[in-house]
Amino acid sequence: MMHRKNQYRGDARPIGVYVHLPWCVRKCPYCDFNSHVRNGRLPEEEYVEALLRDLESDLELVAGRRVTSVFFGGGTPSLFSPNSIGRVIDSIADTLGFEGSPEVTLEANPGAVERGSFRGYAKAGVNRISLGVQSFSPTQLQTLGRIHSRDEAVTAAREVREAGIDNLNLDLMFALPGQDPVACLDDLQHALALAPTHLSHYQLTLEPGTPFYHRPPALPDDDSAWEMQARCHGLLEESGFEHYEVSAWAQPGQACVHNLNYWNFGDYLGIGAGAHGKLTTASAVLRTEKPRLPGEFMARAGDGGARRAIPEHELPFEWALNALRLPGGASLAEFEVTTGLPRWVLEQVVGDLSRRGLLLTDEERLVPSALGLRFLNDVQAAFLDVRCTQ
Secondary structure, three states, X not given: OOOOOOOOOOOOOOEXXXXXXXXXXXXXXXXXXXXXXXXXXXXXXXXXXHHHHHHHHHHHHOOOOOEEEEEEEEOOHHHOOHHHHHHHHHHHHHHOOEEEEEEEEEEEOOOOOOOOOHHHHHHHOOOEEEEEEEOOOHHHHHHOOOOOOHHHHHHHHHHHHHOOOOEEEEEEEEOXXXXXXXXXXXXXXXXXXXXXXXXXXXXXXXXXXXHHHHOOOOOOOHHHHHHHHHHHHHHHHHOOOEEEEOOEEEOOOOOXXXXXXXHOOOOEEEEEOOOEEEEEOOOOEEEEEOOOOHHXXXXXXXXXXXXXXXXXXXXXXXXXXXXXOOOXXXXXXXXXXXXXXXXXXXXXXXXXXXXXXXXXXXXXXXXXXXHHHHXXXXXXXXXXXXXXXX
8 A cells, every 4th residue: 555645734725615505495306416395494593503513613624724715505505694694604704714805606596585685695795606597498497396487597697796796607407308409509598698607507417316317307319418518519619608617617717716626626624414525634635524414414513524534545536536527637746736646546547548539648637538528427437447556
């Protein structure tokens, strides 16, 4: 067994903070996230108190490190009031401190049922909104179980701008039930008309455990889905967007700081029900996980949750799962820094993938080819075979 080179001390780099708010109004049939339908009163104050205890319990792992991004995900975080969101932001600022002007993202559902206003969130410190639109087709919105209409999505985007929040992401899916390339492009054109700075554009997949998985709708075949993706990519490029991650597009300079940290195998705290984190110490890379059920999380908040050191032989695969999602590729120097492993451990798998035309490489970077991006799961899985011994 090779010992990790301790190049990366725990206080060497800033971190992100992910905050999970697990409740939603209605569970969508395609969703496999840790989300729970709100029944009755939302335990907002109790949950925020639990979040603050959870944050406090993790501080020992990140002493001296500062925060570059905060991401409120769910569930539907905008069910929580601006005051509650502000309390969490202020606590992160007070206990860890921010590096420069951090990116603070709040996921929001365009439905009119949600509390608070975007002006209130902006005042609380949110400077980036991610709207879960998914489609602008009334038929598709109904099929997908969304609680908002097309008009409500348009109104929400306008209100984000009016609140002074200029950084707007739209989530949009393609290859939806019964969708053809013309309808897919129409959805994207509606999204572009709202002038987002960022688009998360991803294919609907049937995830185990979801209603769609157990009762599958009729989806477009692979060739049709590929045509939709190709035509949408062309339109996005024509519209000035840069393809910087497999399913993420951004206007120049507007790539998501928080998600780039994930994909570069950076460190982040995960607080809230079911939240995962990844933290590097002088001797190990840790994965953290908090109790999944909201009630259990609130009862146990403050105990630190589960912490697991990633075995050395798993680190190349963990790294590849993230870094190879970037069309621009991954730095071998960063591989060494973030895993503590020498780059030579990758030589055999990189050579094999290169010969198969799935990976392009020079002395400093690994870049997925166009074919490699299409079969990215196969490329990533190859890194399960990396051996960390000479």
